[in-house]
Amino acid sequence: MIRIFRHYISGVYLGLFLLEYALFFLSMRYGHDFRFMYTDSWYSDEYVGLSSIIFATVLSLSNIGIGLYRRSISWNDYKLLSRVGISFTVAAIALIIVYYAIPAFTIARSVLVYALAFSFVGMLALRYLFYRYVKVNKLQKKILVIGAGQKAKKLINSNDHYLHKGFQVCGCMALEGADKAVDGVDILTQPSELLPFVRETGVDEIVVAIDDRRSRLPMDELLDCKVYGVDVVDLLTFYEREKAIIDLENLYPSWFIFSDGFAGGxxxxxxxxxxxxxxxxxxxxxxxxxxxxxxxxxxxxxxxxxxxxxxxxxxxxxxxxxxxxxxxxxxTDAEMNGARMxxxxxxxxxxxxxxxxxxxxxxxxxxxxxxxxxxxxxxxxxxxxxxxxxxxxxxxxxxxxxxxxxxxxxxxxxxxxxxxxxxxxxxxxxxxxxxxxxxxxxxxxxxxxxxxxxxxxxxxxx
Incomplete structure (x- = not known):
């Protein structure tokens, strides 16, 4: 995740956005070249460059508005063809208004058609490759969870329905005397196993997800992992970054004062x-x-x-x-029996x-x-x-x-x-x-x- 002006953005989707922006820019550029393959162009290179920037910006904003870069989108809600079709329709209308209502930005209609066609085909191909390889483990942060109870189970299942799972849980460490509710991952039982497991699996981050705040944490071993270069975060920080929420279950009053937010002025x-x-x-x-x-x-x-x-x-x-x-x-009589949602x-x-x-x-x-x-x-x-x-x-x-x-x-x-x-x-x-x-x-x-x-x-x- 990348934090921009306090808001967390998925690095993978940001990369996809930049790739598609470049694709749209080049589509207009080569759409112009294709149109004027056998004749002299009416436009200067600077003019074509400006038209390409406008084209890429409008199409990218339309894709954002339709939710094509939303990290929390699920497979059931995705509907790629309908979303891309609507996005291109909205963008085409906006581009027609910009290009032909403002004489300084006018571009040949045939160039616009070629650019839209190249962009549409190129975007579908890029999306196919993206969702084919987005499951590659190298694109996912490796997580080790301290705790193996209900909160750890909730964390493991928290992004099951997402198109791109931003993290994978490599294992959980069960604390002494605590209930176990997780399955399907490696379970550590001894604090001494912590650092060797981190080194062996290449863990990027440790998340503390304990059901009872009175549980005794392996502080020395966690410090060893932190010195080794692995971040250690609590559930509040983790959910804020990965889910863009403030998790009420782990919230406490003093957090509002000491957290890095709620700024005004x-x-x-x-x-x-x-x-x-x-x-x-x-x-x-x-x-x-x-x-x-x-x-x-x-x-x-x-x-x-x-x-x-x-x-x-x-x-x-x-x-x-x-x-x-x-x-x-x-x-008009909707609430004659009292207010209800x-x-x-x-x-x-x-x-x-x-x-x-x-x-x-x-x-x-x-x-x-x-x-x-x-x-x-x-x-x-x-x-x-x-x-x-x-x-x-x-x-x-x-x-x-x-x-x-x-x-x-x-x-x-x-x-x-x-x-x-x-x-x-x-x-x-x-x-x-x-x-x-x-x-x-x-x-x-x-x-x-x-x-x-x-x-x-x-x-x-x-």
Whole structure:
């Protein structure tokens, strides 16, 4: 993993991104050469170079938005051909706008077609090779786990469904008197075995995953391994790096103070506010036709009797309440029996509501909340006071997510499906705490770009 502006990026996927960026650049370059193979070119080398940079950048951003470099993606959710097809369609539209709406960047249509064709074939070939060889052990970090109980078992199984498994567990060390729950890996029982095993297997890192914090660790042997050159980390650090979460199971109060995160300040606040305003104005400029269509559809479905918008009290920054605005997607009597969270196939959702919730169009009026300063464009999902009080009683550290403004989109919304119960709230809180701890403009931009995937795939919609 590589840490960029506090956010962890997979080194393998970063390498894939750079290879494909170079592929796209060369595709435009050779697309131009192929088009003008027998005739003189209309363009200078500098002009072709600029066109190639624009082409590679737009196509790469489209791939990011569709989730083609997301390290947590699973085989079931991958769907390479559909993702690549949608990515190239979106990129082609954007490139047509850039190349032909701005005369200074105009490029021949035949060159663009050749470049897209070379890029498409080249990308599929590169992806085939990547996923054929990505399982090679040399691309995976070798891990030795101290502990052989339930936490060690959870760690071993934590990336089973990922396309690329960033690490492999070479073995576990069972502590004296502790329960054993792992299987399928080498089990060490004596501290004296630690350093020889590390040397023999080429372990890169040791992760301490003990079920009982009172267990006696082999401190001298761990220090020997550290002096030998092997990193030793705790589960909190490991999950933050590998899963982009703050693991609640291993969290303790003083960690919030002594960890290298949760930084604020006037400059960060001003920076974030500027991004909020610019992103909201851009979204408003491109989405107003959809907002008008949604408003008309809601009016027609309700026969001009129900409201188009509705306001609802939500908990914002520092636990201050505010009124969020959304397009109405449920019947007007949806909460006549009291407040309850939306569930899958909720019978209170209207026909129009089902469509606009799937593609997150019901969230668009929240642009006004962002412009007012109640919300941020990126942040934890704002919850209702009733649910916040309920979760705060049973979920430790739940109100820590309110250290920042809630957002239209966010890290938890991107990484986890829609939450409908306490278990889901716990899982999403782990992503929210990661965002609050590691916030940066870079992370915000990544989330904004990835939101394209959330909209197109209807992830987390109910």
């Amino acid at each position: 006037d400059f960060r606040a001003m920076q974030k506010r500027l991004v909020d305003i610019l992103a909201s104005l851009f979204l408003l400029a491109v989405s107003w036709p959809f907002m008008l269509a949604v408003a008309i559809a809601i009016m027609l479905e309700s026969r001009f009797k129900g409201p188009i918008l509705y306001r609802q009290t939500r908990v914002g920054e520092l636990n201050e309440n505010f009124e969020v605005m959304k397009f109405r997607s449920m019947r 939306a569930s899958e196939n909720d019978d209170r959702v209207t026909k129009v509501g089902a469509v606009i919730r799937k593609y997150r169009l019901d969230e668009l009026p929240q642009i006004w909340n962002v412009l007012r300063g109640d919300m941020s464009f990126v942040g934890p999902r704002p919850e209702r006071p009733q649910f916040v009080d309920q979760f705060a009683e049973s979920i430790p550290y739940y109100r820590k997510r309110h250290r920042v403004k809630p957002g239209i989109t966010g890290w938890a919304q991107l990484c986890y499906p829609y939450g409908a119960n306490e278990y889901d709230a716990i899982q999403k809180l782990q992503y929210d705490l990661y965002y609050v701890k590691n916030y940066s403009l870079f992370l915000d931009l990544i989330i904004i770009i990835h939101t394209v995937e959330v909209i197109l795939w209807g992830k987390g919609a109910r």
